[in-house]
Amino acid sequence: MEKELRLMKGNEAVAEAAIRTGADGYFGYPITPQSEILEYLMEADPYHTTGMVVLQAESEVAAINMVYGGAACGKKVMTTSSSPGISLKQEGITYIAGAELPCLIVNVVRGGPGLGTIQPAQSDYFQATKGGGHGDYHLIVLAPASVQEMADFVELGFDLAFKYRNPVMMLSDGAIGQMMEKVWLSPQKERSKTVPAWATTGKPATRDRIIITSLDLDPNGQERFNQKLVAKYNEIREKEVRYEEFQCEDAEYILVAYGTSARVCMKSIQLARAQGIKVGLLRPITLFPFPTKRLNELAGKVKMMVSVEMSAGQMVEDVMLSVNGKVPVYHFGRMGGIVTEPEEVVDFLKSKI
Amino acid sequence: MAQATGIKEIIKPENLVYRKTKVMTDNILSYCPGCGHGTAHRILAEIIDEEGLQSETIGISPVGCSVLLYEFIDIDWQEAAHGRAPALATAIKRLLPDKFVFTYQGDGDLAAIGTAETIHTCNRGENILIIFINNGIYGMTGGQMAPTTLPGMKSSTSPYGRDVKLMGNPLKMTDIVATLPGTYYVTRQSVHTPVNVRKTKKAIRKAVHYQKLNKGTCFIEIVSNCPSGWKMTPVEANKWMEANMFPFYPLGDLKVPAEENAQKTTNSEKND
Ligand SMILES: Cc1ncc(C[n+]2csc(CCOP(=O)(O)OP(=O)(O)O)c2C)c(N)n1
Numbered sequence: 001m002e003k004e005l006r007l008m009k010g011n012e013a014v015a016e017a018a019i020r021t022g023a024d025g026y027f028g029y030p031i032t033p034q035s036e037i038l039e040y041l042m043e044a045d046p047y048h049t050t051g052m053v054v055l056q057a058e059s060e061v062a063a064i065n066m067v068y069g070g071a072a073c074g075k076k077v078m079t080t081s082s083s084p085g086i087s088l089k090q091e092g093i094t095y096i097a098g099a100e101l102p103c104l105i106v107n108v109v110r111g112g113p114g115l116g117t118i119q120p121a122q123s124d125y126f127q128a129t130k131g132g133g134h135g136d137y138h139l140i141v142l143a144p145a146s147v148q149e150m151a152d153f154v155e156l157g158f159d160l161a162f163k164y165r166n167p168v169m170m171l172s173d174g175a176i177g178q179m180m181e182k183v184w185l186s187p188q189k190e191r192s193k194t195v196p197a198w199a200t201t202g203k204p205a206t207r208d209r210i211i212i213t214s215l216d217l218d219p220n221g222q223e224r225f226n227q228k229l230v231a232k233y234n235e236i237r238e239k240e241v242r243y244e245e246f247q248c249e250d251a252e253y254i255l256v257a258y259g260t261s262a263r264v265c266m267k268s269i270q271l272a273r274a275q276g277i278k279v280g281l282l283r284p285i286t287l288f289p290f291p292t293k294r295l296n297e298l299a300g301k302v303k304m305m306v307s308v309e310m311s312a313g314q315m316v317e318d319v320m321l322s323v324n325g326k327v328p329v330y331h332f333g334r335m336g337g338i339v340t341e342p343e344e345v346v347d348f349l350k351s352k353i
Numbered sequence: 354m355a356q357a358t359g360i361k362e363i364i365k366p367e368n369l370v371y372r373k374t375k376v377m378t379d380n381i382l383s384y385c386p387g388c389g390h391g392t393a394h395r396i397l398a399e400i401i402d403e404e405g406l407q408s409e410t411i412g413i414s415p416v417g418c419s420v421l422l423y424e425f426i427d428i429d430w431q432e433a434a435h436g437r438a439p440a441l442a443t444a445i446k447r448l449l450p451d452k453f454v455f456t457y458q459g460d461g462d463l464a465a466i467g468t469a470e471t472i473h474t475c476n477r478g479e480n481i482l483i484i485f486i487n488n489g490i491y492g493m494t495g496g497q498m499a500p501t502t503l504p505g506m507k508s509s510t511s512p513y514g515r516d517v518k519l520m521g522n523p524l525k526m527t528d529i530v531a532t533l534p535g536t537y538y539v540t541r542q543s544v545h546t547p548v549n550v551r552k553t554k555k556a557i558r559k560a561v562h563y564q565k566l567n568k569g570t571c572f573i574e575i576v577s578n579c580p581s582g583w584k585m586t587p588v589e590a591n592k593w594m595e596a597n598m599f600p601f602y603p604l605g606d607l608k609v610p611a612e613e614n615a616q617k618t619t620n621s622e623k624n625d
């Protein structure tokens with residue numbers, strides 16, 4: 001079967017991709033700017049075609065715990081929300097990480113703190129990449145920069161989640177969620193008929209009972225588990241780093257940006273190069289694992305790096321750690337739901353040269 | 354006395370009047386002496402055994418004294434965050450509709466932190482069984498006031514007795530869920546005497562049956578004790594429960610299926 005070309009919002013692309021990739025369940029609660037996902041799924045009614053369960057939960061807390069229940073049955077389950085709702089999900093997310101369950105969580109970020117604004121922002125970077133809930137854990141974090149990637153990262157997200165038995169977060173933002181672009185959609189896949197051996201399915205006489213839990217009252221047991229998680233995260237750091245470079249070959253300055261900011265920076269680079277400033281872009285596609293090695297390599301070749309984010313400066317800390325003092329690193333970006341202008345980035349860059 | 358009788362002579366099939374339920378594990382129960390949790394586990398295990406449900410069942414254990422329930426009954430388990438068991442159960446049942454799915458939750462878990470999940474799960478009529486152990490206290494964390502703590506009852510966070518003006522009134526969650534259209538069978542039982550054990554067991558068996566018929570949420574409250582939290586001996590605790598808990602939380606059915614009512618009428622008509 002051929003791929004199908006459609007014009008869609010990023011949010012709709014997530015919903016359609018979820019159906020097509022053979023997801024088993026979606027549990028969500030309305031919040032702007034991502035309500036289209038639940039609306040699209042309810043309208044598409046995949047239960048009567050693929051058998052995918054779609055349920056509007058009573059809260060984000062319930063939704064993420066439904067995801068826990070479904071994931072523990074070995075099913076491909078997901079939830080989506082935006083910043084305030086993602087905060088509510090944190091308890092469930094840390095339990096999912098602690099029980100080593102695979103699932104996909106999409107955050108279509110809006111400005112905060114608090115109720116904030118419904119406009120796009122990138123101010124949930126810390127929450128997404130550093131854990132978010134309590135305890136030592138990481139999500140695998142994918143940062144789409146287009147409607148196409150919002151669709152593609154559904155399947156990639158599920159693949160990574162099951163490969164590592166780890167929750168995956170797609171960290172998008174209100175701009176990519178809401179904008180319409182062309183998107184190539186994969187053909188419909190069948191839902192999996194089998195589940196992994198660790199899933200709760202009812203205990204046959206032939207195997208021991210399966211217990212999905214994040215509890216270990218023995219500190220030695222808990223530490224061994226923590227070490228196991230650390231080893232897993234290290235393997236993910238080793239194998240799953242994804243990024244894209246744009247005009248870095250001859251660059252004297254590097255912009256580091258993901259999602260909407262990366263798109264803004266593409267334009268900034270055009271403007272800057274027209275003025276003779278040799279600037280390139282490194283766009284992290286995975287925020288955890290972060291492209292630390294590559295940034296460190298690039299730092300040896302350039303004069304300065306600027307982390308461009310729609311936040312008060314969050315990813316910049318990871319850029320600084322990666323660069324490890326080799327060159328100056330600055331943060332630039334607008335906040336509060338305002339998308340940074342390409343010209344502003346160029347002006348900032350010039351002010352630091 | 355038959356002191357000379359060796360133990361081997363006593364352990365014979367014909368002398369067997371009581372045995373360990375197959376689906377109970379050999380792990381030692383982590384409960385205080387006289388605690389109702391152990392008895393509730395046992396009858397649940399008996400039903401799973403007698404109904405041949407071991408390979409069909411997914412249980413959800415709560416946060417509370419029974420958090421380690423998965424160590425005691427030999428079935429597949431998911432351990433939920435505090436209060437969230439009904440949300441897990443919702444997804445499990447929807448994704449695996451042929452399985453027998455139940456939650457087992459304390460009063461803090463179900464009627465305080467998990468109130469929203471409890472009510473909405475029952476209101477959607479999820480086809481699951483909720484077993485609600487109401488001991489009027491937070492046992493696990495050391496005897497703090499629960500949503501179910503009786504007026505005037507002492508706990509570590511109501512050391513002078515629950516003052517309802519300051520601390521609010523005890524919540525009768527079972528009465529609330531009985532009013533919801535999604536619940537099919539709602540009953541309040543206890544496990545402190547053999548008669549009550551049999552009644553509770555019967556209630557669980559009915560709930561299993563109703564779940565097979567896709568009837569909606571079944572909700573069984575077991576009014577129970579907490580000798581440690583109540584600072585009583587097991588015997589005192591059960592007496593106190595009868596004298597104080599039962600008047601406030603009267604035992605009996607709160608909602609019985611319409612067909613069962615009809616059945617009863619025909620039966621009694623026949624008897625008449
Ligand atoms: C989010 C969260 N808050 C608080 C706790 C602490 N905690 C553990 S058990 C419990 C109360 C349990 O009481 P109940 O549900 O009545 O069960 P019981 O121990 O009485 O059987 C509390 C508050 C926790 N584990 N998680």
Ligand code: SF4
Nearest residue numbers: 385388418492579580
């Ligand atoms: S603290 Fe109370 S509820 Fe917990 S095991 Fe002891 S008696 Fe039972």
Ligand SMILES: [Mg+2]
Nearest residue numbers: 459460490492
């Ligand atoms: Mg209790």
